[in-house]
Amino acid sequence: MNVIKENTRQTIIDISIKLFAQSGYANVSVRDIAKEVGIKPASLYYHFDNKQTLYLASIKESFSLKASVIAEVLNRQEPAELKLKHYVYKLTELASEDEPFCRLMQREMLDGDEQRLKYLAEKVFQEQFDAVGDLVKEIDPQCDPHMSVISILSLVLYHMETRPFQMFLSGYKKEHNQVDFIAEHVFKLLMNGLPESK
């Protein structure tokens, strides 16, 4: 009867990612997920032990995909400054096109327990975090790489997080939501600070 779907488990995860990202863990019921998958609620329990397990599988899936895509930019042979520029652009692009990932990330920052945050930090982000840390240290050997990397992430991700809010603040233009525009702004700021003393 089911022609398209050959892997229900994967479908469940994909839909769960979408729904959990949209509305948060508590606001999505197993019935909501089942309905969208086209399955009865009880059938979810054939594939996953419980709701928590399904949620965990979803964030693992969503997060591990991203990390690998980013890695590519950081492994190129380029001068540090250019590499940073490409990283900023890639990260902005990624954050822009995969909203569920961003929202899940935000939600984890808010509600993720210690164990989950530790897992995410060590298994998913550490490698990328360290690589960018090395990068900024090349640009300024005296800087605090930990703080600097967080700042880079701040600039990119917060611009994304606040997108639905920005349009109500003064001076908003359509360009402010475009990937290249944001990436360029961030990169310039990272290089020169606010005063554009070229």
Place this chain on the structure above:
Amino acid sequence: MNVIKENTRQTIIDISIKLFAQSGYANVSVRDIAKEVGIKPASLYYHFDNKQTLYLASIKESFSLKASVIAEVLNRQEPAELKLKHYVYKLTELASEDEPFCRLMQREMLDGDEQRLKYLAEKVFQEQFDAVGDLVKEIDPQCDPHMSVISILSLVLYHMETRPFQMFLSGYKKEHNQVDFIAEHVFKLLMNGLPESK
């Protein structure tokens, strides 16, 4: 019988702010709130029409307080650069000492509907947003104030948002959570960019 509390309504709001910030709207039941207030669930409905109304009253209360505190720094008669420095420090301090406010803000960015976001932007943040915009325009007349102000907020608030996560990332030190340390890092970055070419 109730000796301490003379204003139950205010107590309800205070506790709601705390609980909603901690766990999010859907994760806090009216029974949870009532219990902590020391009241039966039904009694909440004497003071507030329903859960939504109570939530709205809570965020309004939490947010409007903050805006006024910040305004003071921006109204001083100081050179632009120093004023920006003081703003960054004040914002960092505020974000650091009022965790519920930060968390509510984050939650609103995720789940706030258009109407609420518009209200927050216009009635609560616009004045401050514009004042900081004027400030950066003084520092660099050619810049895009909208983008620049968002970037300033990014740097401060994201450092706060990710506090529970940072400790699992490499290079973390205790200082990274101290108000002055963060504020100084952010201000330096805003002035010079990453390369500290003094």
Place this chain on the structure above:
DNA sequence: AAATACCTAACAACTGTTAGTTAGGCTGAG
């Protein structure tokens, strides 16, 4: 025959909310 992937039906717990009641304090009339 066994395993897979789904189903129906139901469970206990919890949810926001309401109807109706009660106890204490204040006010104005007798």
Place this chain on the structure above:
DNA sequence: CTCAGCCTAACTAACAGTTGTTAGGTATTT
């Protein structure tokens, strides 16, 4: 001053709906 009437702020009890989850049954495939 007293007492009826009203307001305030709480209460008890219950409602209907939703929640995560489970036990047990049923086709289809291997």
